[in-house]
Amino acid sequence: MRPFTYARAATVDEALGALRDPGTRLIACGTELVNWLKEGIETPARLVDITGLPLAGIDVSDDGGLRLGALARMSDVAAHPTVRDRFPVLAESLHRAASAQLRNMATIGGNLMQRTRCPYFRADVELPCNKRLPGSGCAALDGGDTSSHAIFGWSNDCAATFPSDLAVALAALDATVTAVGERGVRRIPATGFHRLPGTEPARHNELAPDELIVAVDVPAAPGASHYLKVRERASYEFAVVSAAVTLHAEDGVIGDARIALGGVAHRPWRLPAAEQALAGIALDDPAGLRAAVARSFTDARPLPGNKFKVELAQRAAVRALRTAGGVQ
Numbered sequence: 385m386r387p388f389t390y391a392r393a394a395t396v397d398e399a400l401g402a403l404r405d406p407g408t409r410l411i412a413c414g415t416e417l418v419n420w421l422k423e424g425i426e427t428p429a430r431l432v433d434i435t436g437l438p439l440a441g442i443d444v445s446d447d448g449g450l451r452l453g454a455l456a457r458m459s460d461v462a463a464h465p466t467v468r469d470r471f472p473v474l475a476e477s478l479h480r481a482a483s484a485q486l487r488n489m490a491t492i493g494g495n496l497m498q499r500t501r502c503p504y505f506r507a508d509v510e511l512p513c514n515k516r517l518p519g520s521g522c523a524a525l526d527g528g529d530t531s532s533h534a535i536f537g538w539s540n541d542c543a544a545t546f547p548s549d550l551a552v553a554l555a556a557l558d559a560t561v562t563a564v565g566e567r568g569v570r571r572i573p574a575t576g577f578h579r580l581p582g583t584e585p586a587r588h589n590e591l592a593p594d595e596l597i598v599a600v601d602v603p604a605a606p607g608a609s610h611y612l613k614v615r616e617r618a619s620y621e622f623a624v625v626s627a628a629v630t631l632h633a634e635d636g637v638i639g640d641a642r643i644a645l646g647g648v649a650h651r652p653w654r655l656p657a658a659e660q661a662l663a664g665i666a667l668d669d670p671a672g673l674r675a676a677v678a679r680s681f682t683d684a685r686p687l688p689g690n691k692f693k694v695e696l697a698q699r700a701a702v703r704a705l706r707t708a709g710g711v712q
Contacts (some may be wrong), residue, residue, distance in 0.1 A: 454493030578651030
Protein backbone atom coordinates (compact mmCIF):
# COMPACT_ATOMS: atom_id res chain seq x y z
CA MET A 385 0.00 0.00 0.00
CA ARG A 386 1.42 3.35 -1.03
CA PRO A 387 1.40 6.36 1.37
CA PHE A 388 -1.45 8.85 1.00
CA THR A 389 -2.77 11.93 2.76
CA TYR A 390 -6.14 12.03 4.52
CA ALA A 391 -8.79 14.71 4.91
CA ARG A 392 -12.47 14.96 5.85
CA ALA A 393 -15.24 16.66 3.88
CA ALA A 394 -17.84 18.56 5.91
CA THR A 395 -20.22 19.22 3.01
CA VAL A 396 -21.18 17.71 -0.33
CA ASP A 397 -19.64 20.73 -2.06
CA GLU A 398 -16.34 20.08 -0.28
CA ALA A 399 -16.39 16.47 -1.41
CA LEU A 400 -17.11 17.49 -5.01
CA GLY A 401 -14.34 20.07 -4.84
CA ALA A 402 -11.90 17.39 -3.72
CA LEU A 403 -12.78 15.29 -6.76
CA ARG A 404 -11.33 17.96 -9.04
CA ASP A 405 -7.93 16.55 -8.09
CA PRO A 406 -7.51 13.32 -10.10
CA GLY A 407 -5.30 11.89 -7.36
CA THR A 408 -8.14 12.00 -4.82
CA ARG A 409 -10.55 9.20 -3.89
CA LEU A 410 -13.55 9.47 -1.60
CA ILE A 411 -13.87 6.97 1.24
CA ALA A 412 -16.83 6.18 3.48
CA CYS A 413 -16.50 3.05 5.57
CA GLY A 414 -13.83 1.53 3.34
CA THR A 415 -15.17 -2.03 3.14
CA GLU A 416 -14.33 -2.02 -0.59
CA LEU A 417 -11.76 0.75 -1.10
CA VAL A 418 -9.40 -0.59 1.56
CA ASN A 419 -9.27 -3.86 -0.38
CA TRP A 420 -8.37 -1.96 -3.55
CA LEU A 421 -5.53 -0.22 -1.68
CA LYS A 422 -4.15 -3.45 -0.28
CA GLU A 423 -4.37 -5.20 -3.65
CA GLY A 424 -2.77 -2.33 -5.54
CA ILE A 425 -5.88 -1.74 -7.64
CA GLU A 426 -6.03 1.89 -6.44
CA THR A 427 -3.05 4.07 -5.45
CA PRO A 428 -4.55 7.47 -4.57
CA ALA A 429 -2.47 10.38 -3.40
CA ARG A 430 -5.24 11.53 -1.05
CA LEU A 431 -8.31 10.01 0.61
CA VAL A 432 -11.21 12.28 1.57
CA ASP A 433 -13.54 10.89 4.23
CA ILE A 434 -17.23 11.57 3.49
CA THR A 435 -18.80 9.76 6.47
CA GLY A 436 -19.78 13.10 8.02
CA LEU A 437 -22.01 14.12 5.12
CA PRO A 438 -25.79 14.20 5.76
CA LEU A 439 -26.55 11.34 3.37
CA ALA A 440 -27.59 8.53 5.72
CA GLY A 441 -31.37 8.98 5.69
CA ILE A 442 -33.96 6.30 4.99
CA ASP A 443 -37.13 8.12 3.98
CA VAL A 444 -40.57 6.89 2.91
CA SER A 445 -42.43 9.15 0.48
CA ASP A 446 -46.15 9.88 0.56
CA ASP A 447 -46.72 7.52 -2.38
CA GLY A 448 -44.91 4.65 -0.65
CA GLY A 449 -41.55 4.93 -2.37
CA LEU A 450 -38.16 4.97 -0.67
CA ARG A 451 -35.21 7.33 -0.71
CA LEU A 452 -32.07 5.65 0.60
CA GLY A 453 -29.21 7.98 1.40
CA ALA A 454 -25.91 6.94 -0.13
CA LEU A 455 -24.34 6.67 3.34
CA ALA A 456 -27.19 4.67 4.89
CA ARG A 457 -25.76 1.48 6.39
CA MET A 458 -26.82 -1.78 4.78
CA SER A 459 -27.89 -3.20 8.14
CA ASP A 460 -30.04 -0.14 8.91
CA VAL A 461 -31.82 -0.35 5.55
CA ALA A 462 -32.41 -4.10 5.90
CA ALA A 463 -33.88 -3.62 9.40
CA HIS A 464 -36.13 -0.68 8.49
CA PRO A 465 -39.80 -1.69 9.05
CA THR A 466 -41.00 -0.37 5.68
CA VAL A 467 -38.21 -2.13 3.82
CA ARG A 468 -38.88 -5.42 5.63
CA ASP A 469 -42.64 -5.27 5.15
CA ARG A 470 -43.06 -3.76 1.67
CA PHE A 471 -39.75 -4.48 -0.07
CA PRO A 472 -38.66 -7.97 1.03
CA VAL A 473 -36.51 -8.38 -2.09
CA LEU A 474 -34.44 -5.43 -0.91
CA ALA A 475 -34.14 -6.59 2.70
CA GLU A 476 -33.27 -10.13 1.62
CA SER A 477 -30.59 -8.96 -0.81
CA LEU A 478 -28.94 -6.94 1.95
CA HIS A 479 -29.10 -9.73 4.54
CA ARG A 480 -27.47 -12.14 2.11
CA ALA A 481 -24.82 -9.71 0.91
CA ALA A 482 -22.15 -9.99 3.59
CA SER A 483 -21.37 -10.80 7.20
CA ALA A 484 -23.19 -8.92 9.96
CA GLN A 485 -20.02 -7.01 10.77
CA LEU A 486 -19.67 -5.76 7.20
CA ARG A 487 -23.36 -4.90 6.92
CA ASN A 488 -23.02 -2.74 10.02
CA MET A 489 -20.34 -0.68 8.27
CA ALA A 490 -20.98 -0.87 4.51
CA THR A 491 -23.09 1.79 2.84
CA ILE A 492 -25.65 1.71 0.04
CA GLY A 493 -23.56 3.92 -2.24
CA GLY A 494 -20.38 2.02 -1.47
CA ASN A 495 -22.05 -1.28 -2.31
CA LEU A 496 -23.00 0.02 -5.76
CA MET A 497 -19.43 1.20 -6.32
CA GLN A 498 -18.03 -2.32 -5.90
CA ARG A 499 -15.87 -3.83 -8.60
CA THR A 500 -15.82 -7.35 -9.91
CA ARG A 501 -14.67 -10.29 -7.81
CA CYS A 502 -13.07 -11.89 -10.89
CA PRO A 503 -10.02 -13.74 -9.51
CA TYR A 504 -7.82 -12.35 -12.28
CA PHE A 505 -8.81 -8.76 -11.45
CA ARG A 506 -8.24 -9.36 -7.72
CA ALA A 507 -5.06 -11.44 -8.06
CA ASP A 508 -2.15 -10.71 -5.68
CA VAL A 509 0.23 -10.94 -8.63
CA GLU A 510 -0.18 -9.08 -11.89
CA LEU A 511 -2.14 -11.12 -14.42
CA PRO A 512 -3.60 -10.14 -17.80
CA CYS A 513 -6.78 -8.19 -17.03
CA ASN A 514 -8.15 -5.45 -19.26
CA LYS A 515 -10.31 -4.24 -16.40
CA ARG A 516 -7.33 -3.65 -14.12
CA LEU A 517 -4.66 -2.86 -16.73
CA PRO A 518 -6.23 -1.85 -20.07
CA GLY A 519 -4.63 -3.55 -23.03
CA SER A 520 -3.08 -6.40 -21.04
CA GLY A 521 -5.60 -9.04 -22.18
CA CYS A 522 -8.08 -11.24 -20.34
CA ALA A 523 -6.66 -14.25 -18.53
CA ALA A 524 -10.09 -15.84 -18.18
CA LEU A 525 -10.81 -15.76 -21.91
CA ASP A 526 -7.25 -16.80 -22.76
CA GLY A 527 -7.67 -20.36 -21.50
CA GLY A 528 -8.31 -19.52 -17.84
CA ASP A 529 -11.01 -20.58 -15.40
CA THR A 530 -14.36 -19.17 -16.53
CA SER A 531 -16.60 -20.91 -13.99
CA SER A 532 -17.49 -17.65 -12.22
CA HIS A 533 -17.81 -15.55 -15.35
CA ALA A 534 -20.60 -14.08 -17.48
CA ILE A 535 -23.06 -15.81 -19.79
CA PHE A 536 -24.62 -12.52 -20.99
CA GLY A 537 -23.16 -9.26 -22.24
CA TRP A 538 -19.48 -10.14 -22.16
CA SER A 539 -17.02 -9.01 -24.81
CA ASN A 540 -13.73 -10.28 -26.21
CA ASP A 541 -12.00 -7.95 -23.75
CA CYS A 542 -13.70 -9.00 -20.52
CA ALA A 543 -16.12 -11.63 -19.20
CA ALA A 544 -16.23 -10.63 -15.53
CA THR A 545 -19.44 -10.43 -13.49
CA PHE A 546 -20.65 -7.80 -11.03
CA PRO A 547 -20.93 -9.02 -7.41
CA SER A 548 -23.51 -6.77 -5.70
CA ASP A 549 -26.67 -8.43 -4.38
CA LEU A 550 -28.27 -5.05 -3.67
CA ALA A 551 -27.82 -3.92 -7.28
CA VAL A 552 -29.79 -6.93 -8.53
CA ALA A 553 -32.72 -6.12 -6.25
CA LEU A 554 -32.63 -2.45 -7.25
CA ALA A 555 -32.71 -3.43 -10.93
CA ALA A 556 -35.84 -5.53 -10.37
CA LEU A 557 -37.41 -2.62 -8.47
CA ASP A 558 -36.71 -0.12 -11.28
CA ALA A 559 -34.80 2.06 -8.83
CA THR A 560 -32.84 5.18 -9.77
CA VAL A 561 -29.38 6.27 -8.63
CA THR A 562 -29.11 10.01 -7.96
CA ALA A 563 -25.69 11.60 -8.38
CA VAL A 564 -24.42 15.17 -8.11
CA GLY A 565 -21.43 16.71 -9.83
CA GLU A 566 -20.15 19.75 -11.65
CA ARG A 567 -23.07 19.50 -14.10
CA GLY A 568 -25.69 19.35 -11.36
CA VAL A 569 -28.03 16.51 -10.39
CA ARG A 570 -28.24 13.41 -12.56
CA ARG A 571 -30.61 10.43 -12.23
CA ILE A 572 -29.35 7.12 -13.60
CA PRO A 573 -31.60 4.04 -13.88
CA ALA A 574 -30.29 1.20 -11.70
CA THR A 575 -30.61 -1.12 -14.69
CA GLY A 576 -28.01 0.92 -16.56
CA PHE A 577 -25.77 2.27 -13.79
CA HIS A 578 -23.18 -0.49 -14.28
CA ARG A 579 -21.60 -0.77 -17.70
CA LEU A 580 -21.17 -3.76 -19.98
CA PRO A 581 -17.47 -4.24 -20.81
CA GLY A 582 -17.48 -3.59 -24.57
CA THR A 583 -14.01 -2.37 -25.53
CA GLU A 584 -13.61 -0.31 -22.33
CA PRO A 585 -13.89 -2.79 -19.44
CA ALA A 586 -11.92 -0.48 -17.13
CA ARG A 587 -15.01 1.78 -17.01
CA HIS A 588 -17.03 0.09 -14.27
CA ASN A 589 -20.15 2.28 -14.16
CA GLU A 590 -21.76 5.43 -15.53
CA LEU A 591 -20.68 7.69 -12.66
CA ALA A 592 -18.48 10.51 -13.93
CA PRO A 593 -15.14 11.16 -12.19
CA ASP A 594 -16.49 14.42 -10.72
CA GLU A 595 -19.76 12.89 -9.43
CA LEU A 596 -20.88 11.56 -6.06
CA ILE A 597 -23.85 9.26 -5.39
CA VAL A 598 -26.18 10.98 -2.92
CA ALA A 599 -29.24 8.69 -2.90
CA VAL A 600 -31.08 5.76 -4.39
CA ASP A 601 -34.79 6.21 -5.12
CA VAL A 602 -37.08 3.19 -5.17
CA PRO A 603 -40.65 3.42 -6.54
CA ALA A 604 -43.62 2.34 -4.45
CA ALA A 605 -43.74 -1.30 -3.36
CA PRO A 606 -44.30 -3.58 -6.35
CA GLY A 607 -46.46 -6.23 -4.67
CA ALA A 608 -44.80 -9.52 -3.82
CA SER A 609 -41.04 -9.88 -4.15
CA HIS A 610 -38.16 -12.20 -3.31
CA TYR A 611 -34.38 -12.45 -3.62
CA LEU A 612 -32.82 -15.87 -4.15
CA LYS A 613 -29.06 -16.30 -3.90
CA VAL A 614 -27.28 -19.49 -4.96
CA ARG A 615 -23.79 -19.66 -3.49
CA GLU A 616 -21.11 -22.23 -2.76
CA ARG A 617 -21.43 -21.92 1.01
CA ALA A 618 -24.20 -20.82 3.33
CA SER A 619 -22.86 -17.47 4.49
CA TYR A 620 -20.66 -14.58 3.38
CA GLU A 621 -20.12 -15.73 -0.18
CA PHE A 622 -20.71 -14.06 -3.52
CA ALA A 623 -23.47 -15.40 -5.73
CA VAL A 624 -22.85 -18.06 -8.32
CA VAL A 625 -26.27 -17.01 -9.61
CA SER A 626 -28.98 -14.89 -8.00
CA ALA A 627 -32.51 -13.84 -8.92
CA ALA A 628 -34.54 -10.84 -7.75
CA VAL A 629 -38.21 -10.87 -8.68
CA THR A 630 -41.25 -8.67 -8.13
CA LEU A 631 -44.75 -9.63 -9.17
CA HIS A 632 -48.43 -8.88 -9.02
CA ALA A 633 -50.62 -11.98 -9.11
CA GLU A 634 -54.34 -12.61 -8.69
CA ASP A 635 -55.72 -16.01 -7.77
CA GLY A 636 -52.28 -17.49 -8.36
CA VAL A 637 -51.96 -16.11 -11.92
CA ILE A 638 -49.21 -13.62 -12.77
CA GLY A 639 -50.38 -10.26 -14.04
CA ASP A 640 -47.02 -8.51 -14.05
CA ALA A 641 -43.49 -9.62 -13.16
CA ARG A 642 -39.96 -8.28 -13.22
CA ILE A 643 -36.83 -10.40 -13.00
CA ALA A 644 -33.19 -9.41 -12.59
CA LEU A 645 -30.34 -11.91 -12.41
CA GLY A 646 -26.99 -11.60 -10.68
CA GLY A 647 -23.78 -13.52 -11.27
CA VAL A 648 -24.43 -13.79 -15.01
CA ALA A 649 -23.22 -10.47 -16.47
CA HIS A 650 -21.22 -7.30 -15.96
CA ARG A 651 -24.32 -5.73 -14.43
CA PRO A 652 -27.70 -6.95 -13.08
CA TRP A 653 -29.38 -8.63 -16.03
CA ARG A 654 -33.09 -7.98 -16.57
CA LEU A 655 -35.15 -10.54 -18.50
CA PRO A 656 -37.65 -8.47 -20.55
CA ALA A 657 -38.71 -11.30 -22.88
CA ALA A 658 -39.45 -13.53 -19.88
CA GLU A 659 -41.31 -10.73 -18.10
CA GLN A 660 -43.60 -10.27 -21.07
CA ALA A 661 -44.18 -14.00 -21.48
CA LEU A 662 -45.01 -14.53 -17.79
CA ALA A 663 -48.29 -12.58 -17.93
CA GLY A 664 -51.15 -15.04 -17.51
CA ILE A 665 -48.99 -17.95 -16.30
CA ALA A 666 -50.09 -19.68 -13.09
CA LEU A 667 -47.56 -19.79 -10.28
CA ASP A 668 -48.33 -23.48 -9.73
CA ASP A 669 -47.39 -24.26 -13.36
CA PRO A 670 -43.60 -24.81 -13.20
CA ALA A 671 -43.41 -25.92 -16.82
CA GLY A 672 -45.17 -22.76 -17.98
CA LEU A 673 -42.94 -20.60 -15.81
CA ARG A 674 -39.84 -22.35 -17.10
CA ALA A 675 -40.89 -21.90 -20.73
CA ALA A 676 -41.54 -18.20 -20.18
CA VAL A 677 -38.18 -17.67 -18.44
CA ALA A 678 -36.37 -19.56 -21.22
CA ARG A 679 -37.46 -16.84 -23.67
CA SER A 680 -34.70 -14.63 -22.24
CA PHE A 681 -31.94 -17.21 -22.65
CA THR A 682 -31.83 -17.48 -26.43
CA ASP A 683 -28.94 -14.99 -26.47
CA ALA A 684 -27.00 -16.55 -23.56
CA ARG A 685 -23.35 -17.18 -24.47
CA PRO A 686 -21.88 -19.50 -21.87
CA LEU A 687 -18.14 -20.01 -21.72
CA PRO A 688 -16.47 -23.43 -21.52
CA GLY A 689 -16.40 -23.40 -17.72
CA ASN A 690 -19.83 -21.97 -16.91
CA LYS A 691 -22.39 -23.71 -19.12
CA PHE A 692 -24.09 -24.85 -15.91
CA LYS A 693 -25.15 -21.24 -15.25
CA VAL A 694 -27.68 -21.33 -18.09
CA GLU A 695 -29.67 -24.07 -16.35
CA LEU A 696 -29.01 -22.78 -12.84
CA ALA A 697 -30.14 -19.24 -13.63
CA GLN A 698 -33.42 -20.40 -15.16
CA ARG A 699 -34.15 -22.62 -12.17
CA ALA A 700 -33.31 -19.78 -9.78
CA ALA A 701 -35.69 -17.41 -11.59
CA VAL A 702 -38.56 -19.93 -11.51
CA ARG A 703 -37.99 -20.73 -7.85
CA ALA A 704 -37.83 -17.03 -6.92
CA LEU A 705 -41.12 -16.39 -8.72
CA ARG A 706 -42.86 -19.24 -6.95
CA THR A 707 -41.47 -18.22 -3.56
CA ALA A 708 -42.54 -14.61 -4.05
CA GLY A 709 -46.01 -15.84 -4.96
CA GLY A 710 -46.24 -18.08 -1.88
CA VAL A 711 -45.98 -21.36 -3.82
CA GLN A 712 -43.54 -23.95 -2.54
